[in-house]
Amino acid sequence: MRFFYNLLLTAVLAIILNLFLPWWSIMLSAFVTGFSIRLKKSAVFFAPFLGIWLLWIVYGYSVSSANSFTLSTKIANLLPLGGNVILLTLITGIIGGLAAGAAGITGRLFSEYFISPDKN
Amino acid sequence: MLSLLITLGVWYGLNTKFGQIPPLGKFLDPFHGFWQNEQTETNSPETELSLERLSAPVSVHYDQQLIPHVFAQNDLDLYRAQGYITAQHRLWQMEFQTMASAGRLSEIVGAAAIDYDRGQRRKGMVYGAQNTVDLMSENPIQKALIEAYRDGVNSYINTLSDGELPIEYKLLDYKPEQWTLKKTALLLMYMTDMLAGGESDLENTNALKLWGKEVFDLLYPDFYEDQDPIIPIDTDWSGINVVPVEKPDTEFPMDFVSQTMVKPHPHNGSNNWAVSPEKSANGNAILANDPHLGLNLPSIWYAMQLSTPEKRTYGVSLPGALGIVIGHNDSIAWGLTNAGRDVKDWYKIQFQDNNRTAYAYEGSWRTTTKEIAEIKVRGGKTVYDTIVYTHHGPVSYDHNFGNTNGKVGYAMKWAGHMRSNNQQTLLELNRARNYEDYKNALAHFSAPAQNFVFASTSGDIALWVQGKFANKWPDQGKFLMDGTLSSHEWQGFIPQEHNAHTKNPERGFVSSANQHPTDENYPYHTYSDGYETYRNRVINDFFRANDNITVSHFQTLHNNNYNLKAAELLPTMFDSMETSDLTANEVAVLEEVKRWDFNNDIEKNGPTIWEIWWRKLFVMAWDEMRNDSIAFDYPSSYQTIWLLKNRPDFKFFDIQDTEEIETASDLYLKSFKDAVNDLAELKENDRYSWGDYKRTYVGHLLQALPAFSRFNLPIGGNGGIVNATSQNHGPSWRMIVEMSDTPKAWAIYPGGQSGNPGSKYYDNMVDDWAAGKYFEALFMKDAESNSDQLLFSQTLTPSK
Numbered sequence: 001m002r003f004f005y006n007l008l009l010t011a012v013l014a015i016i017l018n019l020f021l022p023w024w025s026i027m028l029s030a031f032v033t034g035f036s037i038r039l040k041k042s043a044v045f046f047a048p049f050l051g052i053w054l055l056w057i058v059y060g061y062s063v064s065s066a067n068s069f070t071l072s073t074k075i076a077n078l079l080p081l082g083g084n085v086i087l088l089t090l091i092t093g094i095i096g097g098l099a100a101g102a103a104g105i106t107g108r109l110f111s112e113y114f115i116s117p118d119k120n
Numbered sequence: 121m122l123s124l125l126i127t128l129g130v131w132y133g134l135n136t137k138f139g140q141i142p143p144l145g146k147f148l149d150p151f152h153g154f155w156q157n158e159q160t161e162t163n164s165p166e167t168e169l170s171l172e173r174l175s176a177p178v179s180v181h182y183d184q185q186l187i188p189h190v191f192a193q194n195d196l197d198l199y200r201a202q203g204y205i206t207a208q209h210r211l212w213q214m215e216f217q218t219m220a221s222a223g224r225l226s227e228i229v230g231a232a233a234i235d236y237d238r239g240q241r242r243k244g245m246v247y248g249a250q251n252t253v254d255l256m257s258e259n260p261i262q263k264a265l266i267e268a269y270r271d272g273v274n275s276y277i278n279t280l281s282d283g284e285l286p287i288e289y290k291l292l293d294y295k296p297e298q299w300t301l302k303k304t305a306l307l308l309m310y311m312t313d314m315l316a317g318g319e320s321d322l323e324n325t326n327a328l329k330l331w332g333k334e335v336f337d338l339l340y341p342d343f344y345e346d347q348d349p350i351i352p353i354d355t356d357w358s359g360i361n362v363v364p365v366e367k368p369d370t371e372f373p374m375d376f377v378s379q380t381m382v383k384p385h386p387h388n389g390s391n392n393w394a395v396s397p398e399k400s401a402n403g404n405a406i407l408a409n410d411p412h413l414g415l416n417l418p419s420i421w422y423a424m425q426l427s428t429p430e431k432r433t434y435g436v437s438l439p440g441a442l443g444i445v446i447g448h449n450d451s452i453a454w455g456l457t458n459a460g461r462d463v464k465d466w467y468k469i470q471f472q473d474n475n476r477t478a479y480a481y482e483g484s485w486r487t488t489t490k491e492i493a494e495i496k497v498r499g500g501k502t503v504y505d506t507i508v509y510t511h512h513g514p515v516s517y518d519h520n521f522g523n524t525n526g527k528v529g530y531a532m533k534w535a536g537h538m539r540s541n542n543q544q545t546l547l548e549l550n551r552a553r554n555y556e557d558y559k560n561a562l563a564h565f566s567a568p569a570q571n572f573v574f575a576s577t578s579g580d581i582a583l584w585v586q587g588k589f590a591n592k593w594p595d596q597g598k599f600l601m602d603g604t605l606s607s608h609e610w611q612g613f614i615p616q617e618h619n620a621h622t623k624n625p626e627r628g629f630v631s632s633a634n635q636h637p638t639d640e641n642y643p644y645h646t647y648s649d650g651y652e653t654y655r656n657r658v659i660n661d662f663f664r665a666n667d668n669i670t671v672s673h674f675q676t677l678h679n680n681n682y683n684l685k686a687a688e689l690l691p692t693m694f695d696s697m698e699t700s701d702l703t704a705n706e707v708a709v710l711e712e713v714k715r716w717d718f719n720n721d722i723e724k725n726g727p728t729i730w731e732i733w734w735r736k737l738f739v740m741a742w743d744e745m746r747n748d749s750i751a752f753d754y755p756s757s758y759q760t761i762w763l764l765k766n767r768p769d770f771k772f773f774d775i776q777d778t779e780e781i782e783t784a785s786d787l788y789l790k791s792f793k794d795a796v797n798d799l800a801e802l803k804e805n806d807r808y809s810w811g812d813y814k815r816t817y818v819g820h821l822l823q824a825l826p827a828f829s830r831f832n833l834p835i836g837g838n839g840g841i842v843n844a845t846s847q848n849h850g851p852s853w854r855m856i857v858e859m860s861d862t863p864k865a866w867a868i869y870p871g872g873q874s875g876n877p878g879s880k881y882y883d884n885m886v887d888d889w890a891a892g893k894y895f896e897a898l899f900m901k902d903a904e905s906n907s908d909q910l911l912f913s914q915t916l917t918p919s920k
Contacts, residue, residue: 022149022152023134023152024131024135027130056150064155070877070878070880071157071158071878075154077827078827095145095148096145096148099134106124106126109123109124
């Protein structure tokens with residue numbers, strides 16, 4: 001359950017922070033969430049990773065499908081991914097997820113260091 | 121702590137541009153990155169926008185091509201809105217072109233652009249732009265309008281969120297600057313350089329020194345035979361009281377120059393024409409224009425209708441400049457082709473010493489001024505380049521650039537540097553009502569000299585060759601000149617009223633295609649290194665042969681693929697080439713090209729055979745000029761063909777590397793055999809038909825970035841053909857206007873109104889353009905009409 005809360009909070013906080021801050025708002029969001037909703041082991045990374053992965057994939061894909069994937073097809077040729085929009089979408093998610101995951105771990109470690117050692 | 125460092129590392133890695141790779145986190149973020157550019161303007165248009173300092177609301181209606189029809193209450197509001205709306209669709213392009221003009225591309229793309237930037241600075245682009253700003257600022261009314269445009273652009277820039285930034289800023293990771301009057305002037309300089317930046321003076325000097333005057337005049341004559349000039353041949357010039365200029369009794373400096381600056385594209389040119397009411401089927405004058413420029417996305421043109429209660433003007437604008445450049449209003453229509461006259465000359469400067477603080481002039485020393493150009497380089501150290509100015513102009517070539525020794529330099533004298541008020545000409549043309557208004561508007565226009573075609577609803581047609589032209593003595597400015605002598609300087613200018621022009625000529629049509637402005641009877645010198653020699657004759661022959669002209673005739677002529685150059689040489693080649701030892705394959709190719717009807721249509725093989733054969737022949741004919749240590753300008757195709765036909769044993773036709781003495785017919789055979797080899801390879805690679813060989817493309821401004829460009833467009837033609845579409849160059853706007861009581865226009869351009877590659881209006885006109893189709897232009901009477909033909913409307917309201 002905590003895994004899910006962390007995931008959800010990371011995503012929701014990112015949406016709010018996105019309104020004022022640039023792309024790294026997802027890192028801030030994952031950091032804050034990692035700090036406040038403590039998770040164990042690999043979940044520390046994967047909850048924020050999945051939260052942002054989903055957020056970026058769903059939002060990017062929906063924006064693009066509303067415009068018949070005109071630009072994403074071109075970018076998928078430019079990067080170059082052979083024009084494969086699905087691949088571009090997945091990579092977008094992974095890049096966002098990695099950034100969030102790393103920030104999540106740091107948030108978790110900060111809470112340990114500044115608040116209280118992990119009792120689990 | 122290690123975790124913090126890794127996280128910061130991830131942040132840095134995804135926030136930074138590495139080489140060509142954009143900052144990935146920033147770029148892929150669907151909330152701010154490229155996904156936010158995945159937008160077509162019609163998806164959820166904003167219908168209410170606020171714009172600072174408007175005096176009244178402005179309504180903007182977008183038609184089916186996303187062309188905005190702007191209705192404002194006065195000119196200040198109109199141009200403020202034009203700036204805002206243009207920036208909305210073309211911000212990146214308009215800024216990028218001014219950065220290129222100013223020699224500041226290194227700031228955006230890094231060290232790769234340093235040489236380009238230095239060249240721009242040394243051409244005096246910024247110097248010329250500053251002169252234009254100074255002049256524009258002297259007229260308070262005009263200045264206020266240009267400032268309104270500037271503020272309109274800046275209002276848009278200031279509302280831009282990170283997500284709304286045009287995608288090119290995101291790819292290259294930078295941000296727009298504020299717009300300024302100087303940027304508008306730089307954009308005008310960019311056009312001036314493109315159209316009036318060419319000359320061959322130093323190449324000519326090399327040729328003169330090496331081969332002497334007689335051969336030079338044969339290779340590069342002032343006038344080509346059998347041409348059809350812009351101003352009809354029988355024009356009477358006897359009323360002109362010419363200001364005489366004497367050729368001084370001095371020699372040109374004879375220097376060898378091995379390398380010269382990059383020149384503008386030699387195909388930069390255009391067609392325009394108009395027929396009189398008597399010659400047209402409906403009794404209305406009809407006018408057409410198609411400027412031939414590099415084919416780019418976003419397109420160089422942005423179409424608009426600009427209206428106030430006093431006027432309404434429709435046509436294309438240049439993003440960055442005010443008003444309509446080519447178009448029509450309720451009373452007149454006008455169009456441009458490049459005049460191409462030589463308005464850039466070089467003076468040899470003798471410096472006192474290596475410090476270059478003084479130079480010799482008429483027996484004494486004059487002081488130079490120095491400008492230190494600061495070229496900022498992205499990811500590198502700033503480059504400083506000292507540019508020396510003389511009273512002639514900037515010393516573009518000196519020991520720091522080019523190849524002269526320390527005490528010698530070449531200074532540029534260029535009409536493009538002179539104070540010029542092209543912007544005023546455009547503003548006045550936009551509201552002109554008749555021939556007199558048009559004529560008065562042109563008087564402000566100095567450079568780049570243009571052939572302004574004109575037609576009015578009252579039935580007048582006219583054409584003025586307009587620019588500020590030095591009144592030159594014979595051969596002045598054709599070669600490097602002596603900067604120490606006042607007699608080598610420009611002695612004055614051709615008076616405005618003496619500029620060549622024609623109004624309502626008897627033949628019932630006017631036309632220009634970058635050819636000679638006049639015949640040899642015009643009492644001033646009109647030398648250019650590159651007058652056009654084929655399109656002009658096809659166009660004029662068409663109008664001589666046809667009456668009862670309609671818009672559809674005009675469309676046919678725009679799309680005319682007749683290759684006059686091939687038609688003038690191929691029969692001679694067939695007749696005089698020795699064919700007895702041709703192989704069976706060679707005979708087959710020869711038979712195929714013999715069957716060709718001289719039309720460069722995409723499905724034909726003849727144009728490909730001709731093109732390859734001609735190129736081989738041309739290079740073989742001028743093998744003397746393939747020389748790395750001396751710069752040459754090849755003779756024109758026209759003169760080459762004239763010599764091949766009239767002087768088949770001209771000494772240059774002998775191939776230097778062979779024992780035998782070759783003549784024209786030997787070259788035909790040798791070049792044909794070479795061509796057949798190349799053609800076999802093309803055939804194997806499916807590039808044999810003209811369309812497959814030419815492969816026309818419209819390339820994105822960033823070096824034709826493939827994902828943002830359009831390739832393999834099925835369109836015929838070529839340079840030198842009325843449909844002047846070569847691989848990446850051609851008709852950048854085709855417009856036809858019938859001057860009925862309310863003028864009616866048909867138009868097309870190879871692009872789209874939106875500069876955003878994510879929009880379906882980015883390239884939506886490309887296919888119709890290639891197919892030779894037009895859209896019927898909407899000319900809205902008022903802000904309320906035609907609502908069924910609109911995509912959406914916007915109201916710009918004054919913000920508090």
